[in-house]
Amino acid sequence: MHNKKAFLLSIGTLLLSPLVFSSQAIAQETVNVLLQEWRIVTDVKEVKSGPVKINVQNRGRETHEIVVLKTDLPHDQLPLLPQGGIDEAHTGTVIDEIEDVREGSRQSLSLFLKPGRYVILCNMTEMENDKLEVHYSMGMRQPLIVN
Ligand SMILES: [Cu+2]
Numbered sequence: 001m002h003n004k005k006a007f008l009l010s011i012g013t014l015l016l017s018p019l020v021f022s023s024q025a026i027a028q029e030t031v032n033v034l035l036q037e038w039r040i041v042t043d044v045k046e047v048k049s050g051p052v053k054i055n056v057q058n059r060g061r062e063t064h065e066i067v068v069l070k071t072d073l074p075h076d077q078l079p080l081l082p083q084g085g086i087d088e089a090h091t092g093t094v095i096d097e098i099e100d101v102r103e104g105s106r107q108s109l110s111l112f113l114k115p116g117r118y119v120i121l122c123n124m125t126e127m128e129n130d131k132l133e134v135h136y137s138m139g140m141r142q143p144l145i146v147n
Helices: 002-025
Strands: 029-036 039-042 050-058 064-070 093-101 106-113 116-121 125-128 131-134 141-146
Touching (some): 029 064, 039 116, 064 106
Parallel strands (some): 029 050
Antiparallel strands (some): 029 039, 064 093, 064 116, 116 141, 125 131
């Protein structure tokens, strides 16, 4: 009887240990991002490297987008294209993006981020009453540090 109990216990330990490992492996950082006119609000400024979930909610009235860019440039001094919007090809590496985050909607990105400096930004550009609106220049940018 004792032996059987001991056997069952060790089986239980064997079965449990991979679960413990996997729950540690999927432990991930989360960044909650609010989009609005004309700013991006994030609930954290730094996360640990590895799996990072970015939850995006558009609290504004216009459609926005979110771009996660890895760059060493200051978040508010990224080079702009002549027609407005940042030059994604010459600023660093675009890790991922979600286009067309509509008013009121929520979306998310599951990323694997290496240590470094990142910028979360909206790179939408549009003509509004004959005036060019460059969302990035109007303030839709936020730095994120991955340690
Ligand atoms: Cu925008």
